[in-house]
Amino acid sequence: MTASDIQRRLAELGLPEGDYALHSSAALVLRGILDEAGDLDIVARGAAWRRALAMLDEGAVLDSGRQDLRVSVADDVEIYDGWMGDDADAVIGRSELVAGVRCASLADIVAMKERLGRPKDVAHLGRIAAYLAGRRHPGG
Numbered sequence: 511m512t513a514s515d516i517q518r519r520l521a522e523l524g525l526p527e528g529d530y531a532l533h534s535s536a537a538l539v540l541r542g543i544l545d546e547a548g549d550l551d552i553v554a555r556g557a558a559w560r561r562a563l564a565m566l567d568e569g570a571v572l573d574s575g576r577q578d579l580r581v582s583v584a585d586d587v588e589i590y591d592g593w594m595g596d597d598a599d600a601v602i603g604r605s606e607l608v609a610g611v612r613c614a615s616l617a618d619i620v621a622m623k624e625r626l627g628r629p630k631d632v633a634h635l636g637r638i639a640a641y642l643a644g645r646r647h648p649g650g
Contacts, residue, residue: 511547511586513539513609519550520611523565523587529558530612531605533593534622537613538634543641552589553614555598562589594622616642 511519516536532540535547554562562581566572570583578592593601593614605612620638623631 511536511539511549512545513542516540516547516550517609517611519586523552523561523583525552525554525561525589526557528612529556529602530554530589531602531614532611533590533601533614534619535634537608537619538638540609540611540613541616541641543637544634549585550587552587553593553598553601554589554591555602559589559591559598565589593618594625 516532516539520532531537531553532550533553534551535544536550538544539547552558552562562570562583563572565581565583570581572579572581574580577595578590580591581589583589590598592598596618601614601618602612604615604618606615607613616638620635623635623638
């Protein structure tokens with residue numbers, strides 16, 4: 511999913527603003543750190559979580575993620591009521607507005623990727639480090 515795909519898919523989901531934050535790779539795409547993400551990982555609370563639960567009537571599936579409840583929508587969206595044991599309110603409270611979308615903070619994304627340590631996470635951590643270095647030293 512490119513940045514425009516992500517924006518389109520979020521609009522289709524109709525989640526109430528302020529009650530969700532995009533996490534993981536899709537949040538890196540909106541920041542321009544990655545070109546594409548495989549899916550959307552979303553942390554939701556309140557009205558957005560209620561909307562996610564309403565999607566169960568539309569064919570979504572509810573199950574337990576690693577540590578949180580997860581609503582899977584089609585094969586491209588997972589909506590969680592927390593993130594790896596962290597409360598949704600806390601994640602959303604630390605989120606940042608990126609391209610008009612609430613996204614998990616880079617610190618939260620880095621912590622998650624360091625914790626998981628999968629090959630793709632290690633590669634993403636390198637891209638994040640390069641992005642941050644470029645922001646500190648624009649133009650080289």
